[in-house]
Amino acid sequence: MEVIRVSMSKSVPDSTARAVRLALAGLGVGAGIGLIASIATSGLAVYFARRIVIPEQAPEELEILHVDGFDYDMRVQLAANEDTVVSGCYGLYFDSGAGHAQIGDILEYDPISRTVSREVIAVTSGDLRSARWGRWTGVFYPHPETLGLQYEEITLTSDVGELPAWFFPTSSEAPRDTWAILVHGRGGSRSEGLKAVPVLEALRMPTLAISYRNDAEVRVGNASRYGLGDTEWLDVDVAIDYALAHGAQRVVVFGWSMGAAITFQAASRGRNRRHIAGLVLDGPVVDWYDVLDHQARINFLPTPVARLALDMLTRPWARPITGLETPLDLNRMDWVRRAAELDKRVLLIHSDDDEFVPSGPSHALAAVRRDLVTMPKYDRARHTKEWNIDPERWNDEVASFIESEVLVNDSAAD
Template structure:
């Protein structure tokens, strides 16, 4: 009595083996989930900081008509059905067409036909895929304004830029420094060229570190504004050396984050009279949270992604020389430090960089921030929807707030 039989011992041994096996499988599964989660976080962390070429992922279904009356047929997307004038880049960026009004929209086939305002370069009829963009000029010669090719000398090397000296008979001694967004080029900022020329304000359309024109092979990493502002200082140096008494920094998207840093940390910050920002990143936490939602990232993975770009331990993974200080880039939290007039142009339909932080900053700093209402444009495409209104808002701000 009380002693195990051989049969009982065998059953217990089998049960023990089964329990050990089950525990091992569970532990292995946990390890696999952890590895997969870490791998996904690495992937998104690198997508945030590693510069990449924008894909041409829009099908060009058909091009009809004659050279001076072309119509392009495209899939109907939230972008391609918007009113206004846009760029359609193709042939790996070598071609660009200016695409104008919607002529026909078929909700059944989900296609749209738009008038081609101009083919800037390339053979649109031969193109099969393209990229929808707010950039409608590739070079200042297309603006009918004066320009010069110049080179800015930065600690990372030469930065190509365009000087738009203005055709006005009496140029202002207030200059504009134009800073494009993440993944774009200096061509993006040319949309401001005509209005600045009309009010006699010389401007510099600059490139900066990590641009396609400047990249150091595969080693370039975006600082999300935490490093690129150094190059804005170099542009201001050039402006001051050539007659500028003060400057206004324009920024599109990440260019807005760069502008905020130049105005608060730059050695030339005392010469910055104001900021004009289009679809700006006012708070990177909000932008990255939004991107996590759009990409269906679980919260733990999103948090690990943020850790990787903000902590020293992940430098070997991300390739960042120094972690990015997202707190320093949060201008809702830092609103009390703002000391320059700001024009915020930010559409409430912007799904890439939500307008919430811009509105928050405008509410708490109503003494310095002007924010007109825009509600139908996609990210940084307010000019494309209504260029006349955009240019009026910019001109009125510069002339009234800066007393030009």
């Protein structure tokens, strides 16, 4: 999930101003004054509310300073920031997402010039030498071909139309009847879940990496709005339908960031919820109120503005402003409040230095549901990059959880 950026120095866009006027006209002057204290305050609140639900492409704002070496021994010098000085293996998108490189260990860090040189493991697409700006990402494998594993391009069909997906059947002659469904986060793509595929292949678990409504490769025009999990879970049900129709008896659903909010809803509201044997959640949104309060703070939004923006997401009167077909039920997506209703075994992987989604609600859920929730400690991975800082540890913890908590009923058990 990318940060929700709100520029306090820019004027509110014309589309936002029109939304405010439309809402006020629809409500009547008295109701408008009662609900929105002033045009200035409401304009900023509208802007924040719309930024939360409108899909956007993350910008390429990381400066690529220099690339040297040969293809088999290449290094890249980058501007140093809180992400690029963390050890591990990462992805670097460039050329508006057309290029991608796999970035490895830190080779040199200069705190005075604020630059860092890192190993280039591979350039998977594009010409890194000519790139000047990029985007740091946890997506190490941008496409199944970079995994070197068998896969198929398939299409799922939901009420919103066709949803592209990748299916990994596993190379084992005895695949399990427990499948994995991989659900990426807000502003991401199905590539985000590919880091989980190698360990699932080792466990002989067929796997689906899915897209869902409002994804960049699915959305049509400018009308798309994220449901923050309150609507996207329907597409997880469709993925489970596919798995059940092709030999699965049960599934483990993986969710990253907002993908975890989607996963929680599929596990509690979906028609296939009885087939979900466990959840693996990375950097999960457990409580949207907590996340959006945090996003408001880091954007220096006054509390009244932030509260009004959240109110807009949940109220029918604000639909002309947000563009949502139906208001969001943020209480239904608060799993600290709903902890007693949890009935699935869960592995929570959430770093305490997560800069986008605070780990407090994850710890709270783990504390009150020790019977179902396993939560290992991470403290330096930032948002959804626990695999990136230590792939071996992440794989071991996922494998241990699945083998001990999920696969005990699998017909292909060893």
